[in-house]
Amino acid sequence: MKTFSRTVILASAVFVTVVANAGDVKGKVSAPGLKSAENIAVYIDAIAGKKFDPPAQHVMVNQLNLAFTPHDIVILRGTTVDFLNGDHVAHNVFWSSIGGNKALKQNMMVSPGQTKSFQFNNLGTAQILCNLHTEMVGYIIVVPTPYFALTGSDGSFTINNVPPGSYNLKNWSVDGKPTTQAVTVTNAPTNVQLTVSK
Ligand SMILES: [Cu+2]
Structure with a gap:
């Protein structure tokens, strides 16, 4: 029994390493009052001094x-x-x-x-x-940056390979009001929660 749980823990640790990389900004958009939480663009706004x-x-x-x-x-x-x-x-x-x-x-x-x-x-x-x-x-x-994602059907998104730093995370949707929220990206995966409403 002991061996079994050890294996499970090891397996999950490996799994996490594979799916969540440093610089990944992962999150979920909740969209109360909107038709859907799907296909909402989430992106890092322009970064001062950086041109792409x-x-x-x-x-x-x-x-x-x-x-x-x-x-x-x-x-x-x-x-x-x-x-x-x-x-x-x-x-x-x-x-x-x-x-x-x-x-x-x-x-x-x-x-x-x-x-x-x-x-x-x-x-x-x-x-x-x-x-x-x-x-x-x-x-x-x-x-303005290559750091963007579109939400899936459940509102979840992942922006890959964002360099460490402090940014403004913005969004755009067909029927919601765009919002801005601060996000700090470190060498660990970052999790954010967003709410978009009318
Ligand atoms: Cu046509």
Whole structure:
């Protein structure tokens, strides 16, 4: 019996080491009054004195079965998004603002099989729509650091590899009010609880 519990403890210790690394900011968003705690963007706000180069890696948003797939993405400012049309019908992808700035509106026709790319150099959220299919909607959330995550269906999230330091943790959701909370990241995994409401 003694040997058995020892084994269990050792096994759990190994498990924890594997899933939780130093620099991981893990947490859970509770979203009272919101439609869902899923697909809430959680990110570390701009860090004074730190600049992040536009990533070479593009992110793809497919237009598949008359839906933007994935429905929501969070990207570092400067990221290029490839809008692929995986359907057999044309789509007219557009957004009327980014972060509320209407000067950043964009409109592009994407033929079946075609990809149109766009580099997002401004912070804020773009609601992407299609002129031809009113049911199509998605969100692109452009943030100032590469330290971001989207919540899962239960509101949980993990932001990986955050360097030790003190930061402001922000969030964005379709129907909630964005909040800011301080977070201190050390060499141990950090746990945070967030509440987002209307
Ligand atoms: Cu469409």
